[in-house]
Amino acid sequence: MSETNTTNQHVSFLKYQGKYKGLLGWILSTDHKRVGLLYLYTMLVFFSTAAILGLLMKLELIAPGMTIMGPQTYNAMFTVHGIIMIFIIVVPGLPAVFGNFFLPLMIGAKDVAFPRLNLLSWWVYVIGILTVLSSQFIGGWPDTGWTFYAPYSFRTPVNILPALFGAFILGFSSILTGINFIVTMHRMRCPGMTWFKMPLFPWTLYATAWIQVLATPVIGITLLLTVMERVMGVGIFNPAMGGDPILYQHLFWIYSHPAVYIMILPGMGVISEILPVFSRKRIYGYKAIVLSSLAIAFVGYFVWGHHMFTSGMSGRALYAFSFLTFLVAIPSAIKVFNWVSTMYKGSLNLQTPFYWAVSFIFVFMIGGLTGLVLGSLATNVHVHDTHFVVAHFHFIVFGGTGFSFMAALHYWFPKMFGRMYDRTWANTGWVIFFSGFLTLYLPMFYLGILGMPRRYYDYLPEFHGGNIISSLGAIAMIAGILIVFVNLIRSSRHGEKVTEKNPWGGRTLEWQTDTPPTLENWETEPTVTEQPYEYK
């Protein structure tokens, strides 16, 4: 546990002076709140980088033929965009930033169970990022796509090893965070906080943590096998040596589909926190939301084959995976039903976090319903590897994780920084971002149904119209991101000061402590006597 003394007991964690000062006071701090912010700052840098790569790809696609880059550069662009966005941003995303910052606060603890392990997870994360980035200096950017599919990954002439090792190291960071959260929730809940009095964001972190701990080692082993295939030619995935490239896809997706739930479950938790607060109403179906989170985590382990419907799996496996995929839609639909029912007849308080939350439901519904098209064997074959998949994926992963991340940032911002952002600019940023998002990704569904394949820098002239609209949407969305980020960064230093503990009128524990919280979060250990979200 972090050291403290009586003089520092009432000092904000932002101003606390420990053994180290300045930058060292941050990068060597074991305080869960500072570790959460370290993740936030790192992610903002890399999200911006990957978003710019995405914009450059859309500019390339604004017209047929070569516009601003050739095929090799385009291949590298979508690979690096994918690796950064998936392994560095959305997989660690909400748990690493908001889980670290708010889990102890929401369960009435002073810190996570293993504060030093927590700091180590950030350092491992940074080492993983540096390893991925070293690609540029040793053999060029990888060009296989973020999935590193066999046989591309051991036949490509560019040096794929740094990216594989980097993703391997990033996995360790994820496992350390998962273990820490599981132990924290089992051992450090404050008096009175039984499992079914725990808020829903920690519940989703709990479900996520189990996936992090159990599924991540599979991708670690798979990436190491790919390294061995490339360096030593062991023949496990190489068909020329008796190996099976489809085995790679099985192993990759055994991790990477549950990883989608690592990305989305905490986002669902955030939405479940925000809606009752801004509806001034008790959450509808608390236990149903808890159980659906656990059900998603469990069933989500067995649906990976829907990524492989055209890969050459056996017919019976195709049926089984399609059936299981439809099963996982049920708990997701339960959540949407509960969120809408929470708002029904609520006293709605229209603030920026609420806008982000309701737009999350909208884009998540589109992503979910188009997922049924992909989960169904007959339709999947037609839209496989087209822009339809890209659109669906971004509606779920960017729409789901991205919108909920923004919702969380605007919801908890005053508690984190003790300042309020400019609400007019925040709402303007949301409107532009949301409009840009829809303009960017909706045309991709249409292009995909027409048959435009993904991962090509060029296309037939008949796809031109949809691509122009989509590229203009990308420019609008980036403008929205800029407005949101500039507003938040500026407000974290110069925004209106917030001293009240509970500016939104929330009922969960993090709103009962100081703004911003002190080093050890609580002057006296809180005791919980009622359910969360009790609005009377």
Add this chain to the structure above:
Amino acid sequence: MSQEKQHISSYTSHFVVLITLIILTGISVAVTRVEMGPLNTLVAMIIAGAKASVVLAWFMHLKFDNKLFAIFTALVLVIFLLVLYVTFFDYSYR
């Protein structure tokens, strides 16, 4: 942290576990000489599972610890076995 009661295993039980593991290793080697087709893999997995269970129960003290840990371990094993089953379901019918 409160002082929790800890179970200390006797040398005898450790010795019995060691002998059990050696015997099971011997069986897993011997069984490779019997031609059973795809069942060879299944038998090898069952023996390996039995060895892992002995290590978990006695060496890692799962048998003497809070039952919650045993439940979680069992749940993880169930997930692992189901993942294996679903994967080989594809290979069996290809």
